[in-house]
Amino acid sequence: MADISVIAGPSSPDLAAGIAGRLGADLVSTELRVFSDGESKIRLDKPAGTKCVLVQSAHPPTDTNLMQAMMIARKCADDGAKVCLVMPYLAYARQDRAFLEGEGVSAALVARLLEASGVSAIVTVDIHSQMALSYFKNARNVSSIPLLAEHAGKMKIKRPLVVSPDAGGADRAKEFARLLKADAVALKKSRDRKTGEVSIEKIDFDGSGRDTILVDDMISSGGSIIKAAEVLRKAGAGNVYAMCAHALLVGDAAQRIMASGVKDIVATNSIPGRYAKVDMSAPLADAALLAL
Numbered sequence: 587m588a589d590i591s592v593i594a595g596p597s598s599p600d601l602a603a604g605i606a607g608r609l610g611a612d613l614v615s616t617e618l619r620v621f622s623d624g625e626s627k628i629r630l631d632k633p634a635g636t637k638c639v640l641v642q643s644a645h646p647p648t649d650t651n652l653m654q655a656m657m658i659a660r661k662c663a664d665d666g667a668k669v670c671l672v673m674p675y676l677a678y679a680r681q682d683r684a685f686l687e688g689e690g691v692s693a694a695l696v697a698r699l700l701e702a703s704g705v706s707a708i709v710t711v712d713i714h715s716q717m718a719l720s721y722f723k724n725a726r727n728v729s730s731i732p733l734l735a736e737h738a739g740k741m742k743i744k745r746p747l748v749v750s751p752d753a754g755g756a757d758r759a760k761e762f763a764r765l766l767k768a769d770a771v772a773l774k775k776s777r778d779r780k781t782g783e784v785s786i787e788k789i790d791f792d793g794s795g796r797d798t799i800l801v802d803d804m805i806s807s808g809g810s811i812i813k814a815a816e817v818l819r820k821a822g823a824g825n826v827y828a829m830c831a832h833a834l835l836v837g838d839a840a841q842r843i844m845a846s847g848v849k850d851i852v853a854t855n856s857i858p859g860r861y862a863k864v865d866m867s868a869p870l871a872d873a874a875l876l877a878l
């Protein structure tokens with residue numbers, strides 16, 4: 587596509603190349619320098635043209651990746667381009683409302699900052715809440731569930747039971763199970779709003795002899811998956827797999843999850859890394875094209 591370019595943000599070069607390939611678009615590389623105080627300086631290797639798809643996920647270092655997205659978008663918009671930002675992992679989406687008195691709505695702030703930087707449309711993957719997207723004027727969310735379920739279908743999973751660690755993810759698990767022709771249940775999770783400590787309750791289901799697939803939008807500290815896997819094992823489940831859109835896997839989360847007995851972690855390439863096994867470039871390219 588001659589009039590569209592795809593800009594490879596420093597956090598997502600491979601995904602950007604995949605999207606450019608799908609669109610048959612020109613790929614613009616970015617050259618990044620980080621100064622000793624942590625400040626980023628970015629240069630595009632060629633002009634972005636009139637329409638561009640900027641690909642930059644906002645996984646850790648979250649604020650740096652977010653800032654770099656704003657810097658690139660501003661440069662492209664100043665040069666006259668219409669900018670569609672593909673930010674598969676949109677940081678701050680969990681702060682879509684004030685949960686405790688004195689808190690701000692940071693998801694709304696992020697939307698205002700990105701739009702002020704020249705982003706005219708945003709495409710995300712498995713956004714944590716629709717409320718977070720509602721702060722943007724032009725936003726689209728792409729579900730990872732069809733491709734994750736397709737991947738699960740190729741794994742040797744025995745009598746799969748699809749499990750959401752919390753009630754909020756029940757519909758996600760149901761959709762996954764529908765595509766896999768399996769059953770779904772949702773556990774009951776509660777989180778201490780001050781400490782972040784998670785507890786998960788068993789609900790009434792028989793997991794004996796069944797392999798289970800824990801499905802979540804993101805795995806960050808791994809706390810939710812580890813606690814949920816514990817509940818599933820007590821319910822007699824066989825192998826436990828963890829699948830998600832966004833494998834943030836902060837610190838030693840992956841090692842702790844595997845040490846807790848989870849057989850494998852499968853994630854999309856919304857965030858690059860060892861567990862990014864499911865390629866989202868095709869649906870993201872389609873969504874970006876519609877958004878532009």
Ligand code: R5P
Binds near residue numbers: 810
């Ligand atoms: C929360 O509601 C999300 O859907 C995830 O379950 C959560 O953010 C995962 O975080 P962690 O891995 O730190 O438990």
